[in-house]
Amino acid sequence: MKKKELYSWIKSIAIAVIIVFICRQFLFTPVVVHGESMLPTFQNNNRVVVSKISSIKRFDMVVFDAPDVKEGKELDYIKRVIGLPGDQIEVKNDVLYVNGKVYKESYVKKEQGPKTEDFTLQELTGSKTVPKGFYFVMGDNRHGSDDSRSFGFIPEDSIIGKVVFRFYPFTKLGMPK
Secondary structure, X not given: XXXXXXXXXXHHHHHXXXXXXXXXXXXXXXXXXXXXXXXXXXXOOOEEEEEOOOOOOOOOEEEEEOOOOOOOOOOEEEEEEEEOOOOOEXXXXXXXXXXXXXXXXXXXXXXXXXXXXXXXXXXXXXXXXXXXXXXXXXXXXXXXXXXXXXXXXXXXXXXXXXXXXXXXXXXXXXXXX
């Protein structure tokens, strides 16, 4: 009887490990936020869950492979999607324009520092629109963020996933806005 019970436990644990591996590899993964580029939305060391299967829309927060990291180092960035493929982006007098339409950015705290420098996509990248298969991303802390303004468009295949849930700190548990 003991042998059957031990076999049952081992089998149950093995199945659980396989399920966790599959979920983490293909569906969801936990990520630790590093730095202050997403203040006030996320603070350093917040922990979030990223969905690898969610579709990405404008203003979603995504985690992606950092494009400006030296060879041999692995680092992920978390930023907000501002431009989708085909979009025209411009910031003028601290106001975001996407395809000529004004967007209020309640997640950006304007009083935290100087205004966001004016730019057009063409001035930054030489392209009038976000190319197919790419995204334009920016941090919520516009003055302390390395983002598409400095390293350009993010390839779709470098995106790990969309932020869907914050699980630490416990006082801010839930869906980030």
